[in-house]
Amino acid sequence: MKLTILGCYSATPRINTHTTSQVLEIKNHILLIDCGEGTQVQLRRYKIKFARIKHIFISHLHGDHVFGLVGLISSFRLLGRETDLHIYGPKGLKEMITLQLKLADSWTNYKLIFHQLTSKESELVFEDSKIQVYTIPLNHRIYTNGFLFKEKEGERKLDINAALKANINKAYFRKLKQGFDVENEDGVLIDYNKVTKPPLASKSYAFCSDTAYHEPIIPIIKNATVLYHESTFLDKHQNLCAPTKHSSAKQAATIAKKANVKQLILGHYSTRYDDLSEFKSEAETVFDNVELAEDGKSFEFN
């Protein structure tokens, strides 16, 4: 599981900083999360293969999270894409994109499938054999969701030597890995625990941008491996958080602590700050394992 930050600043794109967009590599998926203006150039810069993106998750319809989407969709067409593209985001997103394509008398030669979100409760929006994606309803000025990306628990690890020694037919190995007791060749029932080990711990990534300090997200993101939580401001500008419905670094760390996540990544910095180190030190007064998002930085989740 690997996260690449394409952009992690709020408001407006600048020469060397980009608005929100991230790529999450999880179980052979390449998922794009938010798509500020210029995201397609950032994808090229960090050599993410356009064709491998099949799912795009949009948190909300503020420009710094979505203005790059229509251009990316158009570029997919120009590059000859044929595979389906699934887009998950607030109601209105489909209208926003299709109006622009219509006015350009444009089209996509691939299928564009919108999953428009309206629920105020967390819901499962994508699932396959390996992963699940849930929404995380946030508290921002307009309808906004974060997203929780979870690996499904894998099969148990078979101790082949132990299984053979226990005289179990290979045809039963799959059942053992799935956690069933099986009979061996002598008709004796074998406890699966004796010949298998627990699966590797499944990892999860919670993306929460943009939001005011909002404790209702805690049960949803509880024990996540990594939490990305916006920290638009420092605590000294706390007075700006409430009217804009954003969080401070300290508030992000408080959520991380209460949700017992393993690691916190801060981002969505206001462009008023030149030095980001204060974000880290402020969050560390509350929570130990803090990292700073930076454009182009990658995080491996181990």
Added chain:
Amino acid sequence: MKLTILGCYSATPRINTHTTSQVLEIKNHILLIDCGEGTQVQLRRYKIKFARIKHIFISHLHGDHVFGLVGLISSFRLLGRETDLHIYGPKGLKEMITLQLKLADSWTNYKLIFHQLTSKESELVFEDSKIQVYTIPLNHRIYTNGFLFKEKEGERKLDINAALKANINKAYFRKLKQGFDVENEDGVLIDYNKVTKPPLASKSYAFCSDTAYHEPIIPIIKNATVLYHESTFLDKHQNLCAPTKHSSAKQAATIAKKANVKQLILGHYSTRYDDLSEFKSEAETVFDNVELAEDGKSFEFN
């Protein structure tokens, strides 16, 4: 009169090339022409003051000419703009922009004035005491206009010594500069030609992107100081021009020659070409004074 190319490639923005956008400085105006994705970052890169842009001209609603507009409008708001912004472009542009602002529950704290174009004839769309801007109806896949930016002819230059020698009262100097004969202090009528010189030649800039080879534009752009004409392809890929309604470098040069312009600037290159020098040499087989647009390049019109 100065032209700065912010982007001059077709199709998709890439790490080092940008889609169409230009800034024309003319008689104390800073005019923005087209606005592909990333234009606001290019404006920053070339240090164009956002606040000085009061008029934006959009040729057509293909993404590589307009996808940066909504982000620029949003950034103007974030930067506290208060002055009116006039936008000239095809019908549909207002709906495209206002839908996106509405979905973001956003607003502009300055007045956004859309001048939506529908005419298939050249029309005057902006005029003040110093300049005029006319549309140039082009022949592209969707409704498209180029724009002709013209300095108005200035006043005649007064030869003060000659006027004083002719015993003309200073109160009449303005009339002489405007081309009127006046009586001198002795009651003798003085021919304005004798004490004034013709005004400096007024300059004009014709922007023509995107279009197939289209002779009906020739009378509109006749004798222009500078013509920017798209050359998406080289003549060897002529077969691509007709279906896409684009031009080759040779066709652009043929228009320049027939319109008797002083200089031709080529641009809107297909991203298939790594070396642009062939565009120049191809056009020079037809027309002498050819320049290549390049991102960041400026042209002074003398």
